[in-house]
Amino acid sequence: MGRIADAFENARNENRAALVIYLCAGDPDLNATVELVVAAADSGADVVELGVPFSDPTADGPAIQRAAQRSLRGGTTLAKVLETVRVIRRRTDVPILLFGYYNPILAYGEQKLVDDAAESGADGFLVVNLPPEESAGLRGPAVERGLDFVPLVAPTSDPHRIKQAGEMATSFIYYVSMTGVTGSTATDLASASKRAAALQRELGRPLAIGFGVKTKADVATVSPHADGVVVGSAVVQAIEAAASTDEAVAAVRALVSELTGGLARQ
Amino acid sequence: MRYVPRLMQPLESVSGRYGPYGGRYVAETLMPALDELTQAYEESQRDPAFQAELDSLLHHYAGRKTPTYFASRLSEEVGMRIWLKREDLCHTGAHKVNNTIGQILLAKRMHKTRIIAETGAGQHGVATATACALMGLPCEVFMGAEDVRRQAPNVQRMELLGAKVHAITSGSATLKDAMNEALRDWVTNVRTTHYCVGSVAGPHPYPMIVRDFQAIIGRESRVQMLEQAGRLPDAVVACVGGGSNAMGIFAGFIDDAAVRLIGVEAAGDGVATGKHAAPLCAGGVGVLHGAKSYVLQTADGQIVEAHSISAGLDYPGVGPEHAWLKDTGRATYTAVTDDAALDAFHQLCRTEGIIPALETSHAFAYLPTLAKELGPDADVLVCLSGRGDKDLETVIEKLEERG
Numbered sequence: 001m002g003r004i005a006d007a008f009e010n011a012r013n014e015n016r017a018a019l020v021i022y023l024c025a026g027d028p029d030l031n032a033t034v035e036l037v038v039a040a041a042d043s044g045a046d047v048v049e050l051g052v053p054f055s056d057p058t059a060d061g062p063a064i065q066r067a068a069q070r071s072l073r074g075g076t077t078l079a080k081v082l083e084t085v086r087v088i089r090r091r092t093d094v095p096i097l098l099f100g101y102y103n104p105i106l107a108y109g110e111q112k113l114v115d116d117a118a119e120s121g122a123d124g125f126l127v128v129n130l131p132p133e134e135s136a137g138l139r140g141p142a143v144e145r146g147l148d149f150v151p152l153v154a155p156t157s158d159p160h161r162i163k164q165a166g167e168m169a170t171s172f173i174y175y176v177s178m179t180g181v182t183g184s185t186a187t188d189l190a191s192a193s194k195r196a197a198a199l200q201r202e203l204g205r206p207l208a209i210g211f212g213v214k215t216k217a218d219v220a221t222v223s224p225h226a227d228g229v230v231v232g233s234a235v236v237q238a239i240e241a242a243a244s245t246d247e248a249v250a251a252v253r254a255l256v257s258e259l260t261g262g263l264a265r266q
Numbered sequence: 267m268r269y270v271p272r273l274m275q276p277l278e279s280v281s282g283r284y285g286p287y288g289g290r291y292v293a294e295t296l297m298p299a300l301d302e303l304t305q306a307y308e309e310s311q312r313d314p315a316f317q318a319e320l321d322s323l324l325h326h327y328a329g330r331k332t333p334t335y336f337a338s339r340l341s342e343e344v345g346m347r348i349w350l351k352r353e354d355l356c357h358t359g360a361h362k363v364n365n366t367i368g369q370i371l372l373a374k375r376m377h378k379t380r381i382i383a384e385t386g387a388g389q390h391g392v393a394t395a396t397a398c399a400l401m402g403l404p405c406e407v408f409m410g411a412e413d414v415r416r417q418a419p420n421v422q423r424m425e426l427l428g429a430k431v432h433a434i435t436s437g438s439a440t441l442k443d444a445m446n447e448a449l450r451d452w453v454t455n456v457r458t459t460h461y462c463v464g465s466v467a468g469p470h471p472y473p474m475i476v477r478d479f480q481a482i483i484g485r486e487s488r489v490q491m492l493e494q495a496g497r498l499p500d501a502v503v504a505c506v507g508g509g510s511n512a513m514g515i516f517a518g519f520i521d522d523a524a525v526r527l528i529g530v531e532a533a534g535d536g537v538a539t540g541k542h543a544a545p546l547c548a549g550g551v552g553v554l555h556g557a558k559s560y561v562l563q564t565a566d567g568q569i570v571e572a573h574s575i576s577a578g579l580d581y582p583g584v585g586p587e588h589a590w591l592k593d594t595g596r597a598t599y600t601a602v603t604d605d606a607a608l609d610a611f612h613q614l615c616r617t618e619g620i621i622p623a624l625e626t627s628h629a630f631a632y633l634p635t636l637a638k639e640l641g642p643d644a645d646v647l648v649c650l651s652g653r654g655d656k657d658l659e660t661v662i663e664k665l666e667e668r669g
Contacts, residue, residue, distance in 0.1 A: 054567075054568065055437070055568040055569040056437070056554065057446075058292075058446050058450060058453075058555070059453060060450075072568060077566040078566060078567070102291055103552045103554065103561075103563065103567040103568075104566060104568065106551075106553055106558075106567060107552065107563065107567025108567065128293055129291045129292055129293060129556070131290060131291075131297050133289075133290060134289055134291055152294040153294065154293070154294040154295035154297075156294075156296075156297075156457070157294060157297070157298065158298055161298070176294065176295060179295055179453060179454055179455070179456055179457065180454040181450045
């Protein structure tokens with residue numbers, strides 16, 4: 001079992017959901033990213049999704065779009081993100097899921113990326129615009145190398161597609177809580193959480209709910225039902241609002257600590 | 267009747283591949299909608315009532331068929347026989363309406379209650395707003411703020427037609443960013459909304475659907491060439507941004523191996539300057555807006571902003587079928603600069619009394635080069651994809667700059 005599956009297992013043993021925290025690599029810069037990932041891990045993040053910025057993030061709302069633009073202006077590349085993972089690995093064992101869009105991966109080379117990501121200490125991939133039909137070129141080498149490939153299930157996915165995601169998952173499945181982009185306001189997180197719980201039983205895999213989860217109260221809504229909960233835009237906004245790296249680190253510590261307060265199941 | 271060129275049939279599988287190109291690189295949320303659209307489209311192609319309604323609207327409403335016109339004075343000046351397929355005479359002033367009437371009929375068939383579209387030059391936006399007004403559906407159009415500025419008349423037309431126009435300020439504030447924003451809207455409202463894509467780009471089935479709806483250009487002009495010229499053209503020339511007018515006219519001749527198919531991209535300030543919109547001539551293989559094709563990108567796979575005087579060609583990607591036609595050699599692609607396109611614009615105004623769109627002017631700008639190669643006895647068919655009223659402000663600005 002990989003680090004990500006272990007993290008979900010540990011959370012389950014502690015009778016809580018796993019907390020997955022999204023950060024955009026290189027926002028505000030890659031040195032800061034090291035500190036921010038370490039801070040998130042120290043404050044209770046079970047898994048970190050490390051966003052690889054892309055120029056045209058069609059599934060993201062304004063907060064993560066801006067973070068990606070800041071990061072790209074600073075010169076972030078996929079190769080530099082992998083170097084950063086290597087640095088992070090000297091400081092923490094928190095599972096790191098590389099999260100992004102397909103074109104930078106295609107440009108890097110799928111097999112080369114899998115090899116380099118494994119060597120850097122990354123644990124897997126989640127590629128927003130790479131549905132199962134198009135994913136063989138990355139998923140095959142990744143799974144062979146022991147890295148996770150995290151599929152997505154959306155509210156629009158039919159039973160066939162849900163089953164397909166279940167078969168592909170090596171650790172968890174990312175459950176998109178609603179039709180929308182990241183950072184939207186969830187309309188009915190409670191229903192989405194219950195639906196996720198039913199799918200977990202059906203598929204025998206943990207689900208983490210993302211999109212529209214921002215606060216401790218949101219986390220508390222999800223936690224009794226789903227095995228994982230993802231907070232992204234709220235973290236990115238806290239970093240954006242900070243005047244310095246130190247402030248950003250403090251803000252992430254405070255936010256992640258607060259979010260962990262919503263994880264416990266009654 | 268649906269026209270699928272024989273060359274394409276084995277390639278256009280369920281997954282929508284053209285060789286290695288095409289596919290569906292989109293968020294999971296959209297995948298079921300693409301399946302639904304594919305199915306609705308396939309059914310519509312077997313439904314004589316749908317085809318009859320489409321044909322009737324194209325004829326009585328959009329004004330088809332459009333003429334093929336022998337441009338004698340231009341021919342004399344350029345030095346070969348030049349024939350113009352007059353898509354500028356379609357209702358709304360460009361070929362875009364061929365596709366939007368078809369897609370809005372499809373949207374009604376799927377019981378969608380809201381339409382969204384992206385637009386660059388505004389021609390597709392106007393054509394979508396027109397079809398929506400015709401069929402009583404609300405329409406929202408995403409347009410880059412830079413394009414809103416340089417294509418103001420089309421923004422006013424869309425608003426008159428009842429559409430809501432969103433000016434997009436992210437990125438380069440042009441067509442690419444409008445398409446990003448349209449995709450974000452679609453992923454949010456996918457259950458009720460049809461995304462009316464304007465080019466042969468995007469995820470499968472869009473490149474196929476838009477090609478098929480535009481193939482009427484090639485189908486008509488092939489017959490017209492045989493009737494009026496007594497032969498097929500030696501070459502067919504069209505401008506290529508996303509590539510819908512080119513794909514439409516190429517479709518009519520793709521099985522005629524002796525007919526050369528030539529696509530003309532926008533070289534902007536010149537391909538060597540890096541400021542251009544010519545992914546087929548000077549880009550690499552990548553994935554943008556749901557399909558694998560040629561794109562303008564950095565070595566790290568970030569999309570690079572395109573540069574063209576023509577808003578409709580100012581796009582860093584191109585339809586996947588063009589990528590395959592390039593690789594197989596069935597079509598060839600070249601690029602002409604902003605300045606060359608402007609010269610061709612003035613030439614057509616002066617010699618034929620036709621004001622072409624700046625997009626279309628790129629196709630005309632390549633004709634002198636082609637004439638040197640083919641000689642005076644060649645017949646060349648050019649897709650006159652749209653009229654240029656919308657571009658007057660840009661052209662006059664440039665004239666003043668040139669002095």
